[in-house]
Amino acid sequence: MTNDSELPDYAPVPSSALGPAVNEQGYFVGRVEKNLYWVTDSGYQAAFMTTRDGVVLFDAPPTIGHNLKRAIDEIASANGVSNKVTHIVYSHHHADHIGASSLFGRDVVRVGHAETKRLLQRANDPARPVPDVTFEQNHTLDIGGERVNLAWHGTNHTPDNIYIHLPDHDTLMLIDVVVPGWGSFAAFNVNADVPGSIAAPAEALSYDWKHFIGGHLGRLGTRDDVVLHQEYIADIAESARKTLATVDPMPFYAKYGNNIWAAVKAYLDTAAEHAAAPVVKKYTGVLAAADVFIVSTAFVILESLRLDQGVELPMHP
Known part of the structure; x- marks a missing residue:
């Protein structure tokens, strides 16, 4: 059994990264703008909008689960509006963000990208009913006098991850790309397309919005949060470029001989740690957990530089 003294220590979390406390039932629900609300369990986020024709829910994380219904009921009761969920918008297909969709029954219109x-359909997961309404590039929902613009701008976190823009509520929802106030999750948020994910925040900033819903942890984001994320990722990429140019792989091959995988692993582990070190130093106290998943994120970005961009790949003479 592991005891506390054997566990690693990490830098303290800046208070700026933390969101509101959850209630006794384990959730917080708050107003974003007008009749748009967000729900969090401090790990995941969803949002919903009340309209004269019912409620539009944006994502349904299973960790929040039945608390989504409780949050909607709480707001609907306080405001004297309907608590009936008529539509669920899927940001993308991942179960951790829409795995509670089935809680809302069959009599709901589900909306998502065609790839979702x-x-x-491939997953065949009853917890995630397939969307009834799909689109390829752009789609506008007009529900109960409210407008929601949905757009796909190419692969980023997943092949189907979309931008959910609520222009009348000054809000953009883009899941698993930027975690406001925090460093990235493991392996650069487990992104399917590294260059696409690096480019996605600039696309997000091209929209007009004030509030940002990133899908994870305990608080909403701002435009400054997205800009800071861009700077953080750019610094990792620059450090990775320098590492590829300066860390010599030959000593690793000399040591491990015909065990090629051992040589490659030792070289890449060393390179990722080397690339991460200056970024950890710069962002500790600025972004929460800047020292936690940074090595795996540096590794993924370093490999993307090599494989997607051809940086420092030697040509045999």
Whole structure:
């Protein structure tokens, strides 16, 4: 059994990264703007909008689960509006963000990208019913006098991850790309397309919005949060470029001989740690957990530089 003294220590979390406390039932629900609300369990986030025709829910994380219904009921009761969920918008197909969709029954219109439907058909998961309404590039929902603009701008975190823009509520929802106030999750948020994920924040900033819903942890984001994320990732990429140019792989091959995988692993582990070190130093106290997943994120970005961009790949003479 592991005891506390054997566990690693990490830098303290800046208070700026923390969101509101959850209630006794384990959730917080708050107003974003007008009749748009967000729900969090401090690990995941969803949002919903009340309209004269019912409620539009944006994502349904299973960790929040039945607390989504409780949050909607709480707001609907306080404001004297309907608590009936008529639509669920899927940001993308991942179960950790829409795995509570089935809680809302069959009599709900589910909306998502065409690729989301294909991926969910493949998954065949009853917790994630396939979307009824799909689109390829752009789609506008007009529900109960409210407008929601949905757009796909190419692969980023997943092949189907979309931008959810609520222009009348000054809000953009883009899941698993930027975690406001925090460093990235493991392996650069487990992104399917590294260059696409690096480019996605600039696309997000091209929209007009004030509030940002990133899908994870305990608080909403701002435009400054997205800019800071861009700077953080750019610094990792620059450090990785320098590492590829300066860390010599030959000593690793000399040591491990014909065990090629051992040589490659030792070299890449060393390179990722080397690339991460200056970024950890710069962002500790600025971004929460800047020292936690940074090595795996540096590794993924370093490999993307090599494989997607051809940086420092030697040509045999």
